[in-house]
Amino acid sequence: MYAKCFKRVIDFVLSLLALIVLSPVLLVLTVIGAVKMKGNPFFAQERPGKNGNIFKMYRFRSMTDERDEN
Numbered sequence: 001m002y003a004k005c006f007k008r009v010i011d012f013v014l015s016l017l018a019l020i021v022l023s024p025v026l027l028v029l030t031v032i033g034a035v036k037m038k039g040n041p042f043f044a045q046e047r048p049g050k051n052g053n054i055f056k057m058y059r060f061r062s063m064t065d066e067r068d069e070n
Contacts, residue, residue, distance in 0.1 A: 029060060037064050 033041025042058050049055045 033061055037061060 030041050041061050043061050044056045044058050046054050047057050
């Protein structure tokens with residue numbers, strides 16, 4: 001009964017609370033990433049999901065696009 005009725009509600013409420021609590025941190029990371037990397041702080045990556053369906057996952061960019069002379 002727990003798995004059918006309450007798990008979805010508990011997962012949703014906990015996820016919503018985590019987004020509310022962590023939103024200032026995510027905002028700071030977004031601003032720092034945009035300034036430091038001079039552009040979009042996110043990138044999209046296509047990944048296989050359930051039953052092989054492809055979905056786009058958005059992530060924080062952690063590497064720059066800078067290249068050296070070689």
